[in-house]
Amino acid sequence: MTRFHKEIVTCPFCASDEEVVIWDVLDVSADPDLKERLLTKRCQVLECQNCGEESILARPLVYVDPEARLLLVWRPELAEFEETEPDTPLDGRPESLLNLPAGLDAALLPQLDGLAPAEGDAACWRLRLLSGYNALLEKIHAFGAGLDDRILEIVKLALTARYADEEDLFFEAMHLLAARGGLMLLQVLERERGWQTLEISMELYDNAYDLLIERMPAEGQWQRIDGRFARRFVTAAG
Numbered sequence: 007m008t009r010f011h012k013e014i015v016t017c018p019f020c021a022s023d024e025e026v027v028i029w030d031v032l033d034v035s036a037d038p039d040l041k042e043r044l045l046t047k048r049c050q051v052l053e054c055q056n057c058g059e060e061s062i063l064a065r066p067l068v069y070v071d072p073e074a075r076l077l078l079v080w081r082p083e084l085a086e087f088e089e090t091e092p093d094t095p096l097d098g099r100p101e102s103l104l105n106l107p108a109g110l111d112a113a114l115l116p117q118l119d120g121l122a123p124a125e126g127d128a129a130c131w132r133l134r135l136l137s138g139y140n141a142l143l144e145k146i147h148a149f150g151a152g153l154d155d156r157i158l159e160i161v162k163l164a165l166t167a168r169y170a171d172e173e174d175l176f177f178e179a180m181h182l183l184a185a186r187g188g189l190m191l192l193q194v195l196e197r198e199r200g201w202q203t204l205e206i207s208m209e210l211y212d213n214a215y216d217l218l219i220e221r222m223p224a225e226g227q228w229q230r231i232d233g234r235f236a237r238r239f240v241t242a243a244g
């Protein structure tokens with residue numbers, strides 16, 4: 007199921023033309039090594055043979071893990087759209103979960119033939135559309151640790167607000183790195199201090215899960231789950 011193609015890409019550091027492998031579909035049930043490769047940011051990367059520099063290539067990627075019933079789609083062109091996208095509240099319609107202009111959803115989502123959940127099993131699959139490599143890695147870490155990414159986004163939103171209020175720390179980005187031993191390990195970008203790691207008790211997540219999981223939208227449909235989802239959920243919940 008894994009698919010790739012080769013492209014000639016110009017190195018942004020030295021302008022050398024390099025042949026690189028672009029991964030179109032990563033099926034980690036067939037190729038478990040590729041998961042490790044993705045998690046260490048060695049997929050969609052130009053490793054220049056001329057100058058030795060590395061650069062991440064923003065190319066569409068489908069990640070499929072049939073055992074975990076997980077289908078993640080990274081579409082880099084979504085990032086541009088997100089810059090001007092308004093935070094409209096979630097309204098309960100399935101298309102509200104994607105919140106894309108008409109036509110864009112069909113253009114961004116892959117053909118599911120052969121990737122798609124087996125008949126009868128479709129409702130269990132987590133289908134996610136993402137705009138960045140870090141978001142893709144965070145999803146893999148979160149689902150791997152048995153967390154629900156939607157609850158996680160709401161916890162991240164709450165943490166960001168709490169730190170800003172109580173400690174004057176302003177997080178501009180936050181990614182889950184791992185969850186184990188009763189702790190979540192988060193990587194945060196703080197306005198003044200740059201990248202830091204933050205350890206947070208799992209209790210915060212567990213409490214949010216108990217309170218909110220019944221109100222999360224059903225799985226088996228495409229969703230964009232990110233900071234904007236959390237803000238839209240909280241706005242709709244009043």
Ligand SMILES: [Zn+2]
Pocket residue numbers: 017018019020021022054055056057058059
């Ligand atoms: Zn180079």
